[in-house]
Amino acid sequence: MSESRAVRERVLTVGVAVARSGRLASLGDPLDFALRHLAPKLAGRGPAGYTIRLASRDTRSCAEGARRAVEELIRDEDASIVLTLAGTEVLPAVADACEAAGVPCLSSTFPWQVYYYGRGGGDDRPFDWTYHFCWGLDDIAETFADLWERVDGPGSREQIGCLWNDGPQGMWSRHPRHGFAPAARARGHRLVEPEPYREPAGSLDAHVKAFEDAGIDIVTSAATGRDLAAFRARAAEVGWRPRLITCSRWLAYPPSVTPSGQLPAQAGVGTLAYWTPAHPYRSSIDGMTAAELADAYEQSTGRQSLQPLGLAYALFEVASHALGTADDPTDRRSVAAALGATRLHTMAGPLDWTRGPVPNIATVALAGGQWQPGSRHDYELTVVTPGRIEGLSATGDLVTA
Structure with a gap:
């Protein structure tokens, strides 16, 4: 095995489908901030012998752009898992593209019934690759x-x-x-x-x-x-x-x-x-509190913090946890299984995929x-x-x- 290939194989890539242009660009701001803030911290938190790398693609705030972002993250970046926060058309497009490609996907900010039943899931018909956390209608x-x-x-x-x-x-x-x-x-x-x-x-x-x-x-x-x-x-x-x-x-x-x-x-x-500086939540990655994260965002961007910021941070926490607990972090099926078994206290509160209410879903308190x-x-x-x-x-x- 060549040295360059060996180096590549010790890197696990977390792909991020994020709106950086179009009408949902403001929804992409907290996800982009979390990506930039956590990239150096996650690099040292991979499973033994591996480092975690973050890569992103712009969804352009549309379903076609979302599908293209997923394709590029898989083809060009070899993403082990794809993360997204998106809108009514974009989030399902990201999830469906990952489901079709056989790549684990984690998403949020979408009522879970719309995500689950709206994409054709059933109580006895779960998805194979796509996972979500949010509140319900x-x-x-x-x-x-x-x-x-x-x-x-x-x-x-x-x-x-x-x-x-x-x-x-x-x-x-x-x-x-x-x-x-x-x-x-x-x-x-x-x-x-x-x-x-x-x-x-x-x-x-x-x-x-x-x-x-x-x-x-x-x-x-x-x-x-x-x-x-x-x-x-x-x-x-x-x-x-x-x-x-x-x-x-x-x-x-x-x-x-x-x-x-x-x-x-x-x-x-x-x-x-669902998330404010007053919420009693703390990150599993760096111990940062909700108040500290809100302040960091405002100091960095000069803009008022947004509720999705806490959920964006939690996406990376759960992805890091799944890669660290998977039996084989280089095997996407193993990473998907680790997502489904995740129980973790995060910046978005406690998340537990083992409790339901249906497969593939963890709930967020309101x-x-x-x-x-x-x-x-x-x-x-x-x-x-x-x-x-x-x-x-x-x-x-x-x-x-």
Whole structure:
């Protein structure tokens, strides 16, 4: 065996499919930061006799770009495992390309039911190569119900207006078995559901009128920031203002006041708090706390930290753990088996693929948050309800209209 080949064979490559251009580039920022921050640390953490190397490709924020990124990571970089955080079309494309190629894949920031059942998985039909960690649609409903039930006033908490689109977010939210709606109804809430709107929304007049006519005080949605802003603007025009809006999509990103002084779409909106500097999480790689990671990101980038940062960090933690515990880290089948057996405390909290809820999935606990004016930034995510996160305390109270 030549010396150059021997050197190559002692290197295990973690491939990263990350959006660096296109509409999802901001989602790629925390993953890119985690990659650059951890690359030198992971180089010394490979299994005995090996070093870990990181390589990335741009998904270009589209499904075709995602498939091409996976092809290049496998062909040109000989990736032992592929990691991604992505969007509605991009993440499944990365996972499906890895499944077809027989390469382990680990992903996050996508409700697990959409990832699993939406890609054709079944309770008795797991995937061979693709693994995921995230919360579920039912967890979103439970978290939002915790927020709804803090709104004062007779009857105000019982009826919930649903601003659903006709895309995957709205479809899965309405799913009779796996969606958001069954869990919300199980908590005693009646959902008022006008016809789904086409995204991007044109007119949302019918939704505003339906909610106003029904006496709705609380609205929930999975809208984009653009459509949520349009809905709020139209409601203000007719003189109707819900007391609380909860939304699960794009709310991971800090809002800021626009140059015109107009309030951003997220201002005062209740959302998921899955990772903040207040979360009691610590990295298995370097012992860094959530607060320290948020500070490192802000010091390095000059920008406010993002919720996906904690999940991005955890992707590398789990990949390193799988390579270190695989019977043969050079064998992709062995690495996939190690992913499925992983139980690890990470920057995203405790992750356990041995518990389900279905094969290939580990769950992330949620708290309830609200974007409120902050002391260090225009708006900061306040933890209002700690949910099921052990050791997390509320950092503020829910503010309603």
